[in-house]
Amino acid sequence: MNITQTFLFQEINQQPETISRLISEETTAIHSLVKAVRERQITHVVIAARGTSDNAARYANYLLGAVNRLCVALATPSLFSIYKQAPHIGNALVLGISQSGKSPDIVAVLTEARRQGALTAAITNFPRSDLGLAAEHVIDLHAGEERSVAATKTYTSELAAIALFSAALANDESMQTALKGAPQFIAQTLNMDAEIARIAERYRYMRACVVIGRGFNYATAFELALKIKELTYTVVEPYSSADFLHGPLAMIEPGFPIIVIAPQGVMLGEMLEFTRILNKRQAEVIAISDDQELLSHARIPLQLPVSVPEWLSPLVAIIPGQLFAMHLAAVRDLDPDHPRALHKVTETR
Amino acid sequence: MNITQTFLFQEINQQPETISRLISEETTAIHSLVKAVRERQITHVVIAARGTSDNAARYANYLLGAVNRLCVALATPSLFSIYKQAPHIGNALVLGISQSGKSPDIVAVLTEARRQGALTAAITNFPRSDLGLAAEHVIDLHAGEERSVAATKTYTSELAAIALFSAALANDESMQTALKGAPQFIAQTLNMDAEIARIAERYRYMRACVVIGRGFNYATAFELALKIKELTYTVVEPYSSADFLHGPLAMIEPGFPIIVIAPQGVMLGEMLEFTRILNKRQAEVIAISDDQELLSHARIPLQLPVSVPEWLSPLVAIIPGQLFAMHLAAVRDLDPDHPRALHKVTETR
Numbered sequence: 001m002n003i004t005q006t007f008l009f010q011e012i013n014q015q016p017e018t019i020s021r022l023i024s025e026e027t028t029a030i031h032s033l034v035k036a037v038r039e040r041q042i043t044h045v046v047i048a049a050r051g052t053s054d055n056a057a058r059y060a061n062y063l064l065g066a067v068n069r070l071c072v073a074l075a076t077p078s079l080f081s082i083y084k085q086a087p088h089i090g091n092a093l094v095l096g097i098s099q100s101g102k103s104p105d106i107v108a109v110l111t112e113a114r115r116q117g118a119l120t121a122a123i124t125n126f127p128r129s130d131l132g133l134a135a136e137h138v139i140d141l142h143a144g145e146e147r148s149v150a151a152t153k154t155y156t157s158e159l160a161a162i163a164l165f166s167a168a169l170a171n172d173e174s175m176q177t178a179l180k181g182a183p184q185f186i187a188q189t190l191n192m193d194a195e196i197a198r199i200a201e202r203y204r205y206m207r208a209c210v211v212i213g214r215g216f217n218y219a220t221a222f223e224l225a226l227k228i229k230e231l232t233y234t235v236v237e238p239y240s241s242a243d244f245l246h247g248p249l250a251m252i253e254p255g256f257p258i259i260v261i262a263p264q265g266v267m268l269g270e271m272l273e274f275t276r277i278l279n280k281r282q283a284e285v286i287a288i289s290d291d292q293e294l295l296s297h298a299r300i301p302l303q304l305p306v307s308v309p310e311w312l313s314p315l316v317a318i319i320p321g322q323l324f325a326m327h328l329a330a331v332r333d334l335d336p337d338h339p340r341a342l343h344k345v346t347e348t349r
Numbered sequence: 350m351n352i353t354q355t356f357l358f359q360e361i362n363q364q365p366e367t368i369s370r371l372i373s374e375e376t377t378a379i380h381s382l383v384k385a386v387r388e389r390q391i392t393h394v395v396i397a398a399r400g401t402s403d404n405a406a407r408y409a410n411y412l413l414g415a416v417n418r419l420c421v422a423l424a425t426p427s428l429f430s431i432y433k434q435a436p437h438i439g440n441a442l443v444l445g446i447s448q449s450g451k452s453p454d455i456v457a458v459l460t461e462a463r464r465q466g467a468l469t470a471a472i473t474n475f476p477r478s479d480l481g482l483a484a485e486h487v488i489d490l491h492a493g494e495e496r497s498v499a500a501t502k503t504y505t506s507e508l509a510a511i512a513l514f515s516a517a518l519a520n521d522e523s524m525q526t527a528l529k530g531a532p533q534f535i536a537q538t539l540n541m542d543a544e545i546a547r548i549a550e551r552y553r554y555m556r557a558c559v560v561i562g563r564g565f566n567y568a569t570a571f572e573l574a575l576k577i578k579e580l581t582y583t584v585v586e587p588y589s590s591a592d593f594l595h596g597p598l599a600m601i602e603p604g605f606p607i608i609v610i611a612p613q614g615v616m617l618g619e620m621l622e623f624t625r626i627l628n629k630r631q632a633e634v635i636a637i638s639d640d641q642e643l644l645s646h647a648r649i650p651l652q653l654p655v656s657v658p659e660w661l662s663p664l665v666a667i668i669p670g671q672l673f674a675m676h677l678a679a680v681r682d683l684d685p686d687h688p689r690a691l692h693k694v695t696e697t698r
Contacts, residue, residue, distance in 0.1 A: 043439050044393060046420065051595030065425055066434040071395065071441070073422030076414055077591070078564045083615050085415040090392050092420070105591060150596075208557050208584040215427045230596045235557040235584050242426070242454060242697035246400030247499075247579045250688040266432050270698070281690060339599040341630060348591035349619070 001330060003197075008148040008231075008336040012322050013190060016183035018153045019160045019315075021142045023180060026164065033121050033137045034168045040119055042093045048075040048109035049097040050348065052151040052223060056097050056123075056158035059219035059314050060166075066216075067166050067175070067311065077105035080112050081349050089118045096122045099146060099154040100345040101129025108349075110134040123161050125154055139165070148337045149344050150230045152322050155223055156186065159315050178308065182315050185306045189319040192302065196320055199300060200327035206234060206257055210248070213261035213317075214240040214270060220261045220314045224321035230339045231329040241274040254282035260298070261317050262289045265310025272297070288320050350679060352546075357497040357580075357685040361671050362539060365532035367502045368509045368664075370491045372529060375513065382470055382486045383517045389468055391442045397424040397458035398446040399697065401500040401572060405446050405472075405507035408568035408663050409515075415565075416515045416524070416660065426454035429461050430698050438467045445471045448495060448503040449694040450478025457698075459483040472510050474503055488514070497686045498693050499579045501671050504572055505535065508664050527657065531664050534655045538668040541651065545669055548649060549676035555583055555606055559597070562610035562666075563589040563619060569610045569663045573670030579688045580678040590623040603631035609647070610666050611638045614659025621646070637669050 003009050045064055047057040057074055064070040075094075080086045081104060094113035096106050101124040111134050114120045122135035125143050132138045141157040160182060167175035203209075209228070213221030218240050225238035239248060252258070258278055262271035268291055275297045278285050287298035295301035302320050329336045352358050394413055396406040406423055413419040424443075429435045430453060443462035445455050450473040460483050463469045471484035474492050481487045490506040509531060516524035552558075558577070562570030567589050574587035588597060601607070607627055611620035617640055624646045627634050636647035644650035651669050678685045 043437075044420070044422070050592060054592070054595075061425055062428065065428045065436040066432055069434070069437045071393070071422055071436045071438055072425075073393070073420055076410055076421075076567075078589075078616070078619075079411065079414045082619060083415055083564060085418070087414040087420045088392075088418045089420055103595075210584075215432060218425075226596050230599050233600045233602070235559075235586060235600060237584060237586055240427075243399060243403070245697055246403075246452075246695045247575050247691065249690045250579050251582045251584060252690065253582065267427070270427075270431060341598045341601065342596065346595045348594055 003326065003330050003336070006148070006336045008150060008152065008326050011146055011148050011153045012326065014144070015153045015156050016187040018143045018157050019186065020183045022157050022160050023164065025142050026139055026161065029137065029139050030164050030168050033139070033165060036119055036137065037093055037169060040091065042091060042119060044071040044073065044092045046073045046075050046089060046092050046094045046113070047097065048077055048094070048106045050103055050106060051346065052155045052226060053097040053099060053158060055219050055223040055226065056155060056162060058222055059159050059216065060095070060162045062216050062218065063162060063166050063311055067170050075109050077109050081105040081108040086112045089113050089116050093119045093121060096131050096135060097158055098131050099125045099151055101126045101131035102345050103347050104349045107131050107134050123158055149339055149342045150227060156315050156318065163312065178312055182312065185308055185316050186319060188305050189316050191305060192320050193323055196302070196323040197327045200324060200331045203257065203328055204331050208235040209257040209259065211236060211238045211259045211261070212241050212244060212274065214242060215267040216311055216314055217261045217263065217317055220317045220321065223318055224259065224261065227322055227325035228328065230342065231325045231336055232332060232334060241270060252278070252281045252283050255284050257284045257286060259286045259288065262287060262291065262294050263304060263310065263313040263317050264291050264307055265313065267310065268294065288317055352675065352679045352685070355497070355685045357499060357501065357675050360495055360497050360502045361675065363493070364502050364505050365536040367492045367506050368535065369532045371506050371509050372513065374491050375488055375510065378486065378488050379513050379517050382488070382514060385468055385486065386442055386518060389440065391468060392440050393420040393422065394442045394444060395422045395424050395438060395462070396444045396446065397426055397455045399452055399455060400695065401504045401575060402446040402448060402507060404568050404572040404575065405504060405511060407571055408508050408565065409511045411565050411567065412511060412515045412660055416519050424458050426458050430454040430457040435461045438462050438465050442468045442470060445480050445484060446507055447480050448474045448500055450475040450480035451694050452696050453698045456480050456483050472507055498688055498691045499576055505664050505667065512661065527661055531661065534657055534665050535668060537654050538665050540654060541669050542672055545651070545672040546676045549673060549680045552606065552677055553680050557584040558606040558608065560585060560587045560608045560610070561590050561593060561623065563591060564616040565660055565663055566610045566612065566616070566666055569666045569670065572667055573608065573610070576671055576674035577677065579691065580674045580685055581681060581683060590619060601627070601630045601632050604633050606633045606635060608635045608637065611636060611640065611643050612653060612659065612662040612666050613640050613656055614662065616659065617643065637666055
């Protein structure tokens, strides 16, 4: 297998241009959504999503909370689609996130929210999908067709769409400027490819691992874990460092592999302390960071070649994770484009 | 080791009396909270919790949504405790759930919520703890001291406290009557002990597994997974069936153990369909259910001896899970009362 000829490799490497396109083409749609949020004096946000898009929702949970001071809830789609006992949504923005826009449970949340009079918006790669049609506002990812089953470029585009919305709503020019740099930051981070290909060999026979991120990078931990699961069939558990200490820490035995996502920022101190606990338990720490001290505590340090504001770091920190999952699939002679049992579009009710 | 002499065994078996006590002693506190919720015309709920208590929060997410039509958000404590960028909470009930009432991150959410003028309540086994003192309203679990590190009786008491609040707020007498039967239902379910002790042998060398529940029993899946992790150091991933189909399904190979929690109710059809997918992939299905058809699809059927309304089923369906985790620890000669690396009180900031 020549990995460079897979859709997955190509799509991972398309991410700088995909995000550039999103930034240049969706300004109007985002401003129209911001205008509606302001006019209706929206007080909280409900997000419905599955899989990779649900991980983007986790990012929105923190970003809209920290920057826009919005209270964000992740929806419980089965209350809408199966139990038919939907909560009263109130004066909320209800956001559906889905690459395909097809999953009936996510569409059901948006349809009911609109019926109740909530403000609705969809972030999707298919504006003419059921989800796109169910929502009042649509942000088109403009990611081009994603042919690999495992989502990569649509994930970072979803993050970028959320960040564009947050920056516009906050009217924060420094955020907007930083976001324009994202394609370049991602391009530089893609240069970790050769190093990660080499390191993936070490994990040929890894059966299980844990991925840790907290705060803005809680989303990164979940998305990295999902990529490894989908592409390499490893059992991978994502956690916030705080949740991990409330019980799951017991699982760790000497040599247990734990990937720690810890770019510079307010959360770094917490991650340094957490890494010390892991070292005391003789875990094998794989660190994704741009901080020298944190990297020095890792058995396998994966140094991010760029330093960005913490709120933007999830767009960069997921890149080595995507590359790692891809190369680990290759090391195991698995097909990176067609994981067993999965299809590109998953429809759950 | 004589398992019956462990705190864990004793505390699991105390659950009927613990819940009886809660029901008889906390009526006044719950009615006072209900009165405040009504007077202040609360529109949404934010819940802060970690570990086992966070799983009780997942139950509240569904129960308060379905029965009381309240929009529920699980808090992002780090925005309060580490980033110091707390969202504007608005006219919400902010609920902290914690056995010890000590974790600083959870206390930080309640303190900030009260500062903002939100209605605050704590569900805790220690009303005089930091959490209890930070909240306007306190529901005391009355569970007695829990000496095993792994929480069992405080979990079902937290579920019962949430259900009592939901029933009182809905002014639903049939729910209140059903809840009074919970101690008896749990007592009957505890009779599965001998059967589960026998079955645990089969999983002596299980390294990883998945636990599935959706809707009301999403919480049960997470709590069962946490018990197995804490007590037996197995890597266990909990999922809703819908989330599992959006990627993680790829992990399943012939013989992969999957515990499916599927009591009778509206969600049963979904679980039947899901179990068929697992069988097609030759997974080893362990089913916890009171439905004959579902049990017939399982390699290892664990038949619940009682049938209860679906919203109440999490109080019953977790019992075989607690017993399974305990017996699996015994089968592996692990100390059920003192899992390695853990302490009874975990304080995260």
